[in-house]
Amino acid sequence: xxxKVYIVYYSMYGHVEKLAEEIKKGAASVxxxxxxxxxxxxxxxxxxxxxxxxxxxxxxxxxxxxxxxxADGFIFGFPTRFGMMSAQFKAFMDATGGLWxxxxxxxKPAGIFYSTGSQGGGQETTPLTAITQLVHHGMIxxxxxxxxxxxMFEMEQVKGGSPYGAGTYAGxxxxxxxELELAQAFHQGKYIAxxxxxxxxxA
Numbered sequence: 001x002x003x004k005v006y007i008v009y010y011s012m013y014g015h016v017e018k019l020a021e022e023i024k025k026g027a028a029s030v031x032x033x034x035x036x037x038x039x040x041x042x043x044x045x046x047x048x049x050x051x052x053x054x055x056x057x058x059x060x061x062x063x064x065x066x067x068x069x070x071a072d073g074f075i076f077g078f079p080t081r082f083g084m085m086s087a088q089f090k091a092f093m094d095a096t097g098g099l100w101x102x103x104x105x106x107x108k109p110a111g112i113f114y115s116t117g118s119q120g121g122g123q124e125t126t127p128l129t130a131i132t133q134l135v136h137h138g139m140i141x142x143x144x145x146x147x148x149x150x151x152m153f154e155m156e157q158v159k160g161g162s163p164y165g166a167g168t169y170a171g172x173x174x175x176x177x178x179e180l181e182l183a184q185a186f187h188q189g190k191y192i193a194x195x196x197x198x199x200x201x202x203a
């Protein structure tokens with residue numbers, strides 16, 4: 001039976017979605033792993049999104065809390081809002097109380113990826129504060145550490161991400177993930193999918 005890895009994300013302007021797509025490719029590159037993209041529900045009205053110049057959502061399916069129980073592992077992604085996960089993703093996590101009561105996610109590995117507007121905008125505080133969501137569910141947080149190798153020490157170009165997980169800088173919104181950031185995202189997908197597969201096989 002295939003190991004299921006769900007990449008669950010919220011993306012307003014497409015930056016997190018670009019990372020998610022690359023993470024899926026990395027996860028799917030592991031033999032025996034079935035990787036699937038999911039979006040969390042939007043909480044803002046079309047009117048508000050229009051005023052914020054947000055583009056239309058992609059056709060990636062919308063996840064429900066119930067869907068999470070089917071996966072063997074997760075990689076959660078979101079933009080930062082004042083150094084923490086966006087309200088849309090927090091609202092989704094707030095709706096997982098039923099899974100928490102039954103501890104259906106306990107023992108499952110989970111990683112985190114993110115987007116911030118600037119270098120001081122939350123590349124570490126965003127995943128750090130998000131770990132609390134995993135802890136209460138009993139999930140196993142899987143950081144990438146420095147397993148990405150030399151790419152973790154890049155100093156000649158702007159690069160998002162940290163030992164917590166893949167990341168990007170959105171700037172004023174026009175900057176999209178760089179090739180190096182996408183490579184780190186691919187690595188994260190492959191790395192966490194490999195660990196998820198090992199844990200499922202050992203169970």
